[in-house]
Amino acid sequence: MLQFLINFHRRIGKMLWALSLITLINLGGLLLLSNQAALADSDTPLTTPPKTEKTELGLSQQEKEKAYEEAKEALSEDPQKGVQKLYEEEKKKYEESQPDKNVLEKAKDMIEGLTNND
Numbered sequence: 001m002l003q004f005l006i007n008f009h010r011r012i013g014k015m016l017w018a019l020s021l022i023t024l025i026n027l028g029g030l031l032l033l034s035n036q037a038a039l040a041d042s043d044t045p046l047t048t049p050p051k052t053e054k055t056e057l058g059l060s061q062q063e064k065e066k067a068y069e070e071a072k073e074a075l076s077e078d079p080q081k082g083v084q085k086l087y088e089e090e091k092k093k094y095e096e097s098q099p100d101k102n103v104l105e106k107a108k109d110m111i112e113g114l115t116n117n118d
Contacts, residue, residue, distance in 0.1 A: 074082035 071082075071086060074086050076082070
């Protein structure tokens with residue numbers, strides 16, 4: 001009978017120890033989760049997008065829609081030639097806005113110059 005009481009006391013002690021550890025872990029989790037409510041505020045800069053009319057590409061919504069319509073028209077006629085046409089137009093606009101040659105174009109000119117000397 002004495003051995004039974006000793007074993008019963010040990011088991012109760014272990015169960016109380018485990019229960020207290022589980023309780024502490026759960027309380028710690030509740031304390032950590034309580035801080036997340038601050039991020040749910042709609043006026044914080046983390047959750048509110050900037051209030052501008054420009055998109056991520058620097059275009060307004062109207063410019064973006066116009067570019068989409070142009071691309072759609074060019075691709076509806078002939079997909080392969082439409083893409084090439086759009087590429088050529090954009091390349092022409094880029095070259096007009098950037099008059100000086102970049103490194104690749106200079107290298108290309110040098111190679112053409114060397115191959116033409118042969």
